[in-house]
Amino acid sequence: GEDVEQSLFLSVREGDSSVINCTYTDSSSTYLYWYKQEPGAGLQLLTYIFSNMDMKQDQRLTVLLNKKDKHLSLRIADTQTGDSAIYFCADCPNNLFFGTGTRLTVIP
Amino acid sequence: GAVVSQHPSWVICKSGTSVKIECRSLDFQATTMFWYRQFPKQSLMLMATSNEGSKATYEQGVEKDKFLINHASLTLSTLTVTSAHPEDSSFYICSARDQRGVYNEQFFGPGTRLTVL
Numbered sequence: 001g002e003d004v005e006q007s008l009f010l011s012v013r014e015g016d017s018s019v020i021n022c023t024y025t026d027s028s029s030t031y032l033y034w035y036k037q038e039p040g041a042g043l044q045l046l047t048y049i050f051s052n053m054d055m056k057q058d059q060r061l062t063v064l065l066n067k068k069d070k071h072l073s074l075r076i077a078d079t080q081t082g083d084s085a086i087y088f089c090a091d092c093p094n095n096l097f098f099g100t101g102t103r104l105t106v107i108p
Numbered sequence: 109g110a111v112v113s114q115h116p117s118w119v120i121c122k123s124g125t126s127v128k129i130e131c132r133s134l135d136f137q138a139t140t141m142f143w144y145r146q147f148p149k150q151s152l153m154l155m156a157t158s159n160e161g162s163k164a165t166y167e168q169g170v171e172k173d174k175f176l177i178n179h180a181s182l183t184l185s186t187l188t189v190t191s192a193h194p195e196d197s198s199f200y201i202c203s204a205r206d207q208r209g210v211y212n213e214q215f216f217g218p219g220t221r222l223t224v225l
């Protein structure tokens with residue numbers, strides 16, 4: 001089956017950039033997604049990228065996609081304390097497959 | 109964006125009782141809804157895919173008699189955890205696919221935390 005992997009933890013100082021990485025195995029997805037989950041809450045779609053793109057920028061968020069290496073990253077510029085959450089990447093060859101989630105901690 | 113609600117948001121029950129969780133798409137019709145389960149500090153695990161008017165498709169290892177899914181209308185799907193036991197304690201999240209969306213987005217509910225004593 002599909003395997004989506006992320007590192008579990010990331011700590012950054014407020015104002016720095018955060019980069020969360022994700023690798024996946026199934027390259028047939030049309031879209032790849034980044035979701036944010038705050039404590040005790042459901043998932044919020046942050047952004048997505050079409051599989052024939054290699055970069056997408058949306059305000060403080062930049063998504064990079066390397067299809068050859070099956071690598072997806074999410075960069076958050078000027079990280080704020082409100083960005084502290086768990087971030088999941090997901091691809092969707094048929095159903096959504098989520099990574100393990102990366103817990104981002106922003107240090108004031 | 110589209111809104112998906114879940115009810116209840118938190119439930120505590122005794123072992124052996126059954127618990128029903130509702131998932132509603134509030135401003136769109138969802139022919140397909142999904143049920144996920146999330147254990148503490150872990151990722152979401154897809155339990156089943158629910159299509160309106162037909163039987164749900166369960167993922168491998170998910171007991172269909174234990175987790176009953178009904179998708180009777182285009183805006184409502186229910187998950188019933190039958191004869192719940194402490195190991196069923198988890199965070200259950202539903203999502204609904206908006207067929208109008210151009211990028212096949214699933215909108216997630218806020219989740220239901222089930223604690224079985």
